[in-house]
Amino acid sequence: MDPPSLMPRLPDMCRFPMLGMPPPELAPRVGRIGGDASVEESTVTEQCGGSKGRWRRRDPPSSGGATEAESSKLVSTSSGNELAEAEAKHLKAIKSTDGNDNIKSEAEASSGICNKLAAQNPQTTEPPKQDYIHVRARRGQATDSHSLAERARRDKISERMKILQDLVPGCNKVIGKASVLDEIINYIQALQRQVEFLSMKLEAVNSPMNTTIEVFPSKDFSSQRYDTTSSLAYSSQTWEYEQGSGTEWLHMQVGGAFERVT
């Protein structure tokens, strides 16, 4: 890049340090711009040099496909805000791909999407930047916001799966997500079937219950049965009257009746 082609870009570059760009050598310049307007010329020239350095760094063809895509995007973008965002993404991509060659392609593929998102809504790009700071990626893991969110979601799902494995009996020995889900499905089906079966059985027991008292005149048997039913009836009636405080008492009563019977 020759300096004449850079000259029309200079007003854009002037806004560069205002946008909170990370390079520390630019920070004092911001203060100077805010403090004194007469020094602005010198700062412009300094920034020209800095941006020249940036352009020069992009020039070598050995920097990979991502940088080429970035530079083409940079040429196409006109506003300084978008430029800054693209530059930030570019720097981060370089940082993240420094040591790990295996994730380079992934980062390259997703950086284009990130750029588009940043161009669409520049205000909402701040929270992902926070994520870069707080979420630490292990070696060999991608660091862009999409894969971070995906990883968080996967962690959540595996955590829930662990809870479910604890709930379903005999599920701890099973390895593999598919078989665990299979066990869970079978367990739920078994439980629903059991509810169905028990309701049928309860119906079968319930209907002749009123008559069994007369049919089997065994003394203690019928009296116990009568006790159970009467306590149930009484507790349900009282629960209708005092709904708030009656529940514990009801549990006590029902539990006592059960203990007496069994």
Add this chain to the structure above:
Amino acid sequence: MMACHFLRALFRIQQTSTSSSSSGRSRRIRRAAYASMAYSAGTRRAWSRALLRKLRSRARLRFPRRLSRAATPQRRDMDQAQVLRKLVPGGPSMDDCKLLEETADYIRCLTTQVRLMQTVMDSISS
């Protein structure tokens, strides 16, 4: 809470519907069981909300009949998530994370309900 609601419903069913058929009564008992589960869970859970909505709209509680056992091992992950969605009430409108969470709560409630019904059963039949 669950026990008291269920016992109340059971007693009411026993009192009122002596004339109806046995299948209708067993359906009513099953319905009471699910209703007591949903009431005890309240409205903070998605599955109980779906169940309560279904109960309020007086639709028949329909749970999928048993699926073919032979096809289970070959089924893949996504299909199993769909099956789970069908099993858990209100499942079709959840994402994966929510579905697993609700499934855990649903299983917990279902286990309690089964234990409760078994206790009632034992106490009556013994």
